[in-house]
Amino acid sequence: MATLVFLEHHEGQLQKPALGVLSKAAELGGDVAGVVLGSGVRDLAPAAGAYGAAKVYVADKPELEKPLPQPRVDALAALVREQGIDTVLFAASVLSADLAAGLSARLGAGLNWDLADLVQENGNLIGKRPALGDSVYVDVGWNGEPRLALIRAGTFDPKEAGGKAEVEDFDFEFEDFSLGATMLEQAHAESEGPSIEDADVIVAGGRGLGTPENFKLVEELAQALGGAVAATRAVVDAGWYPYATQVGQTGKTVSPKLYVACGISGAIQHKVGMQSSGVIVAINKDPNAPIFDFCDLGVVGDLHEIVPKLTELVRQRKS
Amino acid sequence: MKIAVCVKHVPEGTTHARINPQTKRLDRSGEGAINPFDTHAVEEALRIKEAQGGEVLVVSMGPQSAQDSVRKALAMGADGALLVTDDAAAGSDLVATAAALAAALEPESTDLILFGQQASDSDGAVLWAAVADRLRRPVISQVAELTVADGKVTGKRQTEFGYDTIEAPLPAVVAVSDAINEPRYPSLKGIMGARSKPQRSVSVSELGIDAGEVGDAGSRTVVQALNDPPPRGDTVKIEDDGSAPEKIIEYLAEKKVL
Numbered sequence: 001m002a003t004l005v006f007l008e009h010h011e012g013q014l015q016k017p018a019l020g021v022l023s024k025a026a027e028l029g030g031d032v033a034g035v036v037l038g039s040g041v042r043d044l045a046p047a048a049g050a051y052g053a054a055k056v057y058v059a060d061k062p063e064l065e066k067p068l069p070q071p072r073v074d075a076l077a078a079l080v081r082e083q084g085i086d087t088v089l090f091a092a093s094v095l096s097a098d099l100a101a102g103l104s105a106r107l108g109a110g111l112n113w114d115l116a117d118l119v120q121e122n123g124n125l126i127g128k129r130p131a132l133g134d135s136v137y138v139d140v141g142w143n144g145e146p147r148l149a150l151i152r153a154g155t156f157d158p159k160e161a162g163g164k165a166e167v168e169d170f171d172f173e174f175e176d177f178s179l180g181a182t183m184l185e186q187a188h189a190e191s192e193g194p195s196i197e198d199a200d201v202i203v204a205g206g207r208g209l210g211t212p213e214n215f216k217l218v219e220e221l222a223q224a225l226g227g228a229v230a231a232t233r234a235v236v237d238a239g240w241y242p243y244a245t246q247v248g249q250t251g252k253t254v255s256p257k258l259y260v261a262c263g264i265s266g267a268i269q270h271k272v273g274m275q276s277s278g279v280i281v282a283i284n285k286d287p288n289a290p291i292f293d294f295c296d297l298g299v300v301g302d303l304h305e306i307v308p309k310l311t312e313l314v315r316q317r318k319s
Numbered sequence: 320m321k322i323a324v325c326v327k328h329v330p331e332g333t334t335h336a337r338i339n340p341q342t343k344r345l346d347r348s349g350e351g352a353i354n355p356f357d358t359h360a361v362e363e364a365l366r367i368k369e370a371q372g373g374e375v376l377v378v379s380m381g382p383q384s385a386q387d388s389v390r391k392a393l394a395m396g397a398d399g400a401l402l403v404t405d406d407a408a409a410g411s412d413l414v415a416t417a418a419a420l421a422a423a424l425e426p427e428s429t430d431l432i433l434f435g436q437q438a439s440d441s442d443g444a445v446l447w448a449a450v451a452d453r454l455r456r457p458v459i460s461q462v463a464e465l466t467v468a469d470g471k472v473t474g475k476r477q478t479e480f481g482y483d484t485i486e487a488p489l490p491a492v493v494a495v496s497d498a499i500n501e502p503r504y505p506s507l508k509g510i511m512g513a514r515s516k517p518q519r520s521v522s523v524s525e526l527g528i529d530a531g532e533v534g535d536a537g538s539r540t541v542v543q544a545l546n547d548p549p550p551r552g553d554t555v556k557i558e559d560d561g562s563a564p565e566k567i568i569e570y571l572a573e574k575k576v577l
Contacts, residue, residue, distance in 0.1 A: 301559025
């Protein structure tokens with residue numbers, strides 16, 4: 001297997017979900033390389049060695065400065081063809097989904113998305129894809145090569161193994177249409193604490209909080225646990241909390257080590273965004289809430305009483 | 320301004336959807352409906368047309384029953400429809416679907432091609448980028464605010480890191496998020512008028528592509544097995560008697576997540 005992992009970066013940092021996919025690729029074996037695309041990004045490449053890349057390909061061009069997918073399709077198509085790469089893996093993101101799909105069309109290569117695991121079975125690469133609201137796990141494979149896969153963000157943890165990567169520059173030509181779209185503005189949302197994709201701990205709030213002001217309870221618990229705050233679609237739609245924190249079918253998919261759901265009923269559209277979390281704790285006053293069917297610890301009770309006490313206990317423990 | 324909107328016919332509601340264990344394909348024999356995410360793309364196309372004039376063409380690929388979804392878009396106000404329908408195309412994956420859709424869209428000389436943000440049945444959120452590459456057009460996805468003016472399209476969108484504003488020259492491909500608008504309900508007049516609007520059906524061979532490029536033969540991914548989701552383990556459920564915070568702490572300590 002000759003595997004290439006797309007190493008997405010943001011503000012001078014290789015992204016954790018991509019490094020997690022790289023660690024997984026190293027575990028699966030074969031020749032593992034990473035690829036860094038951008039402008040002024042050569043210095044980012046060597047760091048990938050520690051996560052299992054023997055080689056990191058770099059294309060450093062001004063046209064690659066902004067995170068737009070189509071110029072990157074040109075880059076990866078050239079690299080895959082030249083280097084005889086048979087497998088290209090992406091940690092799912094807004095950028096990588098469009099990149100992977102464009103590359104799929106360009107190379108006539110199969111793309112499986114939303115994978116929650118990758119395994120080798122009898123020498124074949126198999127993706128595990130939760131489908132239909134995660135009620136069924138589909139084993140997906142590929143006809144021919146190269147094989148392309150988008151992995152759910154946060155599925156694999158980056159594992160530092162301490163290797164060194166050889167860095168190699170490569171060149172390619174842009175298609176005219178690939179440079180058609182231009183980034184006019186990038187406004188970065190200021191956020192305190194970790195983003196929900198990167199967080200090991202997430203505390204999420206839903207309608208059961210009662211009022212937007214009660215998100216303070218969720219925020220305080222998240223802060224005590226060193227985690228991030230997430231929200232359901234219902235409260236985002238109601239304007240209680242920003243869309244960037246929305247977990248679920250039309251929001252983000254997360255899989256932290258700990259997910260604490262406060263006043264969340266556990267509707268299917270929320271469930272698909274968080275059910276691969278490590279430990280799920282749910283606090284809800286309705287004993288029949290669907291979330292009690294798929295959490296690890298379910299607490300039937302009044303979150304307005306439980307959450308502040310819990311926050312206090314966590315603070316005591318950590319101090 | 321000629322706008323094409325790509326819509327998918329999906330099984331109604333995800334709760335009753337099932338995968339046929341024999342064919343390993345989604346069972347499409349039950350009631351179907353237009354993919355809810357695509358109605359936002361139809362709505363956006365209609366708003367552009369109402370503001371600037373032009374024509375909205377609904378494009379779909381699927382079984383004959385997909386006519387129902389096409390007709391829904393016509394009832395909302397689209398002007399005409401094109402359905403790619405062929406038994407040979409059943410089971411098409413991304414590569415195969417993009418090949419067929421691009422072949423259907425190519426001769427239509429559209430200024431703008433719109434998609435909804437994902438398919439509710441397959442959770443796919445990738446088709447636009449593959450079609451754009453086939454048609455050699457710029458693409459903007461996840462657009463929550465769209466402006467079309469002076470031969471250009473400008474989209475604002477939200478990403479993991481903040482907000483992007485991206486501009487592209489027409490002709491372009493745009494995927495809109497469901498935050499972009501509130502789709503209208505078809506009026507009675509719209510529903511009555513839908514039947515008399517021009518609707519074309521084309522087979523794969525009429526698109527001038529080989530049957531080997533679509534369906535199972537043209538697909539580069541394969542479904543190998545269906546399994547139950549991995550078990551989560553048993554749920555511990557407690558009623559709060561005042562000691563719940565302590566019990567939660569104990570549980571988290573035991574699971575080593577504190």
